[in-house]
Amino acid sequence: MAMTYGGIQYYPISVVLFDEVPMELTEAKFGMKGTAAVMKLLSKIYKESGYYLLWGKEQCTLFTNKAGRELTEDEMQGIVDILVEKAFFDKETYEKYGILTSVEIQKVWLEATKRRKRDLASLPYMLVKTEEETKEYKSRKGEKDTGCMQNPQNSMQHVDNPPENADNSRQSIGEHSIGEESKGLPPLTPLGENGGGTTDISFYEIPGYAYNKQTHNLECLLLRLDQLCIIDPKEIKSILKLSNYGKLGGYVWKVISNARWSTVDSKGAYLISSLRKERNNQ
Known part of the structure; x- marks a missing residue:
């Protein structure tokens, strides 16, 4: 599938990702194929919408099939359940909208696409308060509007x-x-x-x-x-x-x-x- 406008081509991975509880539980229960499934799921999120993925029975079936059927649909859903329960994905957003996303995923996407023209206020399922964070950062740094903008x-x-x-x-x-x-x-x-x-x-x-x-x-x-x-x-x-x-x-x-x-x-x-x-x- 071609990358959509919202997607990004690369994303960073923390060196301690595989030591975190959600990943350790996934590997303990499903082996390395579970770890591979999580990485493929992250890649799908970043490649397509950029920071979220609608997840349901149909998406689970399609994803499992495309992943090579190394996992059954029930196993794939079990992986998602672990990731949601252990806060790898935001639990409230998933239970309310059926959306897989997180603050960390959104921060990565926002940083990677900061040069694009976009209306942040219209983005769905956002957990990151970008405007508030900007104000807080400026407040910590003591920055003021100096009127030094160049013509x-x-x-x-x-x-x-x-x-x-x-x-x-x-x-x-x-x-x-x-x-x-x-x-x-x-x-x-x-x-x-x-x-x-x-x-x-x-x-x-x-x-x-x-x-x-x-x-x-x-x-x-x-x-x-x-x-x-x-x-x-x-x-x-x-x-x-x-x-x-x-x-x-x-x-x-x-x-x-x-x-x-x-x-x-x-x-x-x-x-x-x-x-x-x-x-x-x-």
Whole structure:
């Protein structure tokens, strides 16, 4: 069967999956063919609807037949019963709607499809409160709406190498000369007074042209780095230089907007590597 729009091609498996009670009970009662049936069932869920499967007598018959009839229909239903009873699948959703799903399955699917256009409010059988989780996460991080969104016309840029493919390893950054700082321009508003950040710019040599808000958004860039917890002065200094101090329309805004930061460990190194690759491709 071809993968539907809602499905995904790959899904992660926890290294302790087979040590969990539902899987151990399934294997103890049905052997390795029971374990194989669970994996085939998960693959069917992720491949077709993406995060749930309607399960009943007819579906059980079809699934058992397609699985090679290594199990009888009664055995397959017995496996599902164990998985439901031991909370591998959500019991309430199964008993009420005949649907096999779980919070963990839904989180995997949401993460895998986060770049797709979709209306989360209209999705059926959802157990994950995505909007509430987002608010809670921002609350924990102390993030605020800073008004630092870039004008789409300023952030559009041709990208041959998307941020997802940027090397995540640390890179040494070659220093290059910068323009002389204008003595007549006022200093940047310290983050923390109005913006809520903590970056101290006294460490950095900021050229005068970077304060021109018609061409640069230095203050917003520093604030975004602070929100991403990029606090290493050397990394910040390299990012400032590689981004030409937050020049409008620069590649740095593309990376910040499109990167899946929740999956990046060394955010500073990731951003530096992305900017270096873009510079080398020019």
